[in-house]
Amino acid sequence: MAVNAPRAWLITYDITDPKRLARLHRFLVRQATPVQYSVFHFEGSAAQMGRLMADIEARIAPASDDVRGYQLPEHLSIDTLGRGGSPGDVLLLSPASPGLQRLLEATGRSPRTNSNPPPCYDPGAGPQEDTP
Numbered sequence: 576m577a578v579n580a581p582r583a584w585l586i587t588y589d590i591t592d593p594k595r596l597a598r599l600h601r602f603l604v605r606q607a608t609p610v611q612y613s614v615f616h617f618e619g620s621a622a623q624m625g626r627l628m629a630d631i632e633a634r635i636a637p638a639s640d641d642v643r644g645y646q647l648p649e650h651l652s653i654d655t656l657g658r659g660g661s662p663g664d665v666l667l668l669s670p671a672s673p674g675l676q677r678l679l680e681a682t683g684r685s686p687r688t689n690s691n692p693p694p695c696y697d698p699g700a701g702p703q704e705d706t707p
Contacts, residue, residue: 583647584617584624585610591639599634
């Protein structure tokens with residue numbers, strides 16, 4: 576895979592301060608796609624992910640907060656328990672990340688292929704609560 580090729584990333588966070596949590600959530604919904612509370616999917620090169628993590632670091636308190644970025648393998652295997660589901664009416668489409676639809680389905684969502692897509696996740700609606 577080329578160095579600048581898009582890759583699929585999973586970003587997770589545990590933020591201790593409610594104001595920082597809301598700020599980081601608002602920032603991430605503009606950069607990545609919410610998959611579950613405190614879990615986001617991001618597509619980009621390793622350099623783009625590095626820049627995103629630097630931007631995230633500027634918004635957190637590294638001594639008390641925890642943010643992690645995981646590169647997803649091309650062949651993704653997912654196990655889920657519980658009610659599943661994604662926040663909002665999220666539709667994930669990506670030819671660069673073949674495992675993304677499996678991720679979507681594992682969170683309780685089915686891919687849609689009709690010509691009337693659902694509304695996009697609305698970051699203007701404010702942050703979702705960080706508890707299921």
